[in-house]
Amino acid sequence: MRVHDTQASRLRAAAAALQDQPMSLQQLFRLHGRAGPGALLVVLSVPCLLPLPGAGVFMSMGMAMVAWMIWRYYPRLVMPRKVGRFQLSAPMARRALNTLAWLYEKASCVMRARQQWWMQPGHRVWLAPFVAAMALVIFLPIPFGNVGPAAALLLVGLGLVFEDGLAMLVGVVLGLVLVSLIVGLVGGAAHWVPDLWAAWPLRPQ
Numbered sequence: 001m002r003v004h005d006t007q008a009s010r011l012r013a014a015a016a017a018l019q020d021q022p023m024s025l026q027q028l029f030r031l032h033g034r035a036g037p038g039a040l041l042v043v044l045s046v047p048c049l050l051p052l053p054g055a056g057v058f059m060s061m062g063m064a065m066v067a068w069m070i071w072r073y074y075p076r077l078v079m080p081r082k083v084g085r086f087q088l089s090a091p092m093a094r095r096a097l098n099t100l101a102w103l104y105e106k107a108s109c110v111m112r113a114r115q116q117w118w119m120q121p122g123h124r125v126w127l128a129p130f131v132a133a134m135a136l137v138i139f140l141p142i143p144f145g146n147v148g149p150a151a152a153l154l155l156v157g158l159g160l161v162f163e164d165g166l167a168m169l170v171g172v173v174l175g176l177v178l179v180s181l182i183v184g185l186v187g188g189a190a191h192w193v194p195d196l197w198a199a200w201p202l203r204p205q
Contacts, residue, residue, distance in 0.1 A: 008101040010031065015097035018093055020090050022087040022088060022093065023093035024085055024087055025085075028088070028096070029084065035160060037066060037069060037070055037160055038156070038157040038158065038161040039100065039157065039161060041131070041160070044063050044066065044153070045150040046103075046150075048146040056139065056146040057139060060135040060138040063131055063135035063138065063153065064135045067135060070128040071124055103158070111158060111159070111162040112162065113162065114165060114166055115165030115169070118165035119160070130172060130175060131156070134175050152175035153171065154171070155167050155168065155174065159171060
């Protein structure tokens with residue numbers, strides 16, 4: 001049995017054992033061992049891919065926290081005590097654990113440990129700012145702006161879980177392309193706004 005199949009089974013067993021008990025983020029973090037930071041990115045990214053009102057604002061704050069953790073502690077597994085105490089209700093924790101198990105089972109068909117030089121501790125110099133930048137884009141009120149950055153962070157998170165440097169590379173490239181497009185659109189809008197305002201027939205004289 002592959003390592004991530006075992007991990008998926010462990011997550012399903014933890015979900016079944018919850019009953020009506022809540023689960024803290026620290027417990028969820030510890031269930032993943034070395035893959036804790038990646039698992040948190042996966043947990044925070046998935047809701048941003050769904051049409052859930054307000055998910056982007058809330059989850060982006062969590063992503064910013066993960067960026068800080070990566071910058072401060074990566075690859076050590078340390079979560080700030082106050083953050084780790086945050087409780088997920090039993091239904092929410094059960095849903096998160098089963099979703100993670102399903103994702104790991106599906107991702108294990110294409111992901112594997114490779115190009116692990118991406119996982120070096122010194123790479124937090126770029127990884128933390130990248131996660132923070134994606135969190136900022138998700139936080140901004142851009143129509144459908146959550147999907148691309150969330151998909152990029154999902155790939156990075158799964159890459160950390162599976163120690164798959166190629167998945168991380170694809171996620172980073174996707175994120176950088178999206179940021180470039182957004183910057184280009186904002187720059188273009190800033191260029192055209194004065195001309196549109198000058199031509200607006202109802203503007204004050």
